[in-house]
Amino acid sequence: xxxxxxxxxxxxxxxxxxxxxxxxxxxxxxxxxxxxxxxxxxxxxxxxxxxxxxxxxxxxxxxxxxxxxxxxxxxxxxxxxxxxxxxxxxxxxxxxxxxxxxxxxxxxxx
Amino acid sequence: xxxxxxxxxxxxxxxxxxxxxxxxxxxxxxxxxxxxxxxxxxxxxxxxxxxxxxxxxxxxxxxxxxxxxxxxxxxxxxxxxxxxxxxxxxxxxxxxxxxxxxxxxxxxxxxx
Numbered sequence: 001x002x003x004x005x006x007x008x009x010x011x012x013x014x015x016x017x018x019x020x021x022x023x024x025x026x027x028x029x030x031x032x033x034x035x036x037x038x039x040x041x042x043x044x045x046x047x048x049x050x051x052x053x054x055x056x057x058x059x060x061x062x063x064x065x066x067x068x069x070x071x072x073x074x075x076x077x078x079x080x081x082x083x084x085x086x087x088x089x090x091x092x093x094x095x096x097x098x099x100x101x102x103x104x105x106x107x108x109x110x
Numbered sequence: 111x112x113x114x115x116x117x118x119x120x121x122x123x124x125x126x127x128x129x130x131x132x133x134x135x136x137x138x139x140x141x142x143x144x145x146x147x148x149x150x151x152x153x154x155x156x157x158x159x160x161x162x163x164x165x166x167x168x169x170x171x172x173x174x175x176x177x178x179x180x181x182x183x184x185x186x187x188x189x190x191x192x193x194x195x196x197x198x199x200x201x202x203x204x205x206x207x208x209x210x211x212x213x214x215x216x217x218x219x220x221x222x
């Protein structure tokens with residue numbers, strides 16, 4: 001029933017590890033996004049995909065690699081995690097520019 | 111690229127009082143404008159949007175917003191605030207290629 005779902009909801013990991021966050025949408029939207037929300041609640045766009053094609057890559061370190069196996073999925077893989085990567089990561093999808101958000105993944109790097 | 115400014119980081123209002131949250135945008139063409147609300151530990155929920163037409167738009171939960179092109183503003187209003195409205199509010203602007211950017215957010219506290 002959930003429109004945009006992300007897993008896991010919480011992720012605690014050590015520095016240097018590699019981790020992935022998965023996102024799926026069942027809305028039939030063509031566009032999907034990853035946003036990072038820092039501790040001050042600022043929402044920054046990281047990537048957007050349209051029909052599996054990368055549209056926006058907002059100067060994110062190349063340790064972050066999005067992958068879109070089909071237009072309903074947009075996963076985020078992060079290599080060599082750093083303390084500064086701790087944040088809440090939101091996946092979203094949109095049609096006609098209106099975005100629908102997942103519940104977020106709280107990533108804590110220790 | 112487009113940008114959004116929310117001048118007020120934190121606003122406190124009494125329950126039952128009126129509310130206005132400010133939003134200014136910068137974009138060369140006609141923008142698509144949105145207000146989202148985020149409750150603690152939750153994702154973002156769309157309150158309302160402006161694409162074209164009537165510059166006063168109505169949203170959910172009794173919110174409305176007015177687009178003023180001359181002032182590059184899209185302020186959010188509610189005539190009478192309820193305690194459950196306490197949350198973080200984000201204004202956003204999008205282009206027609208689905209590039210959506212957010213303001214820094216305004217945290218609303220409601221006093222009993």
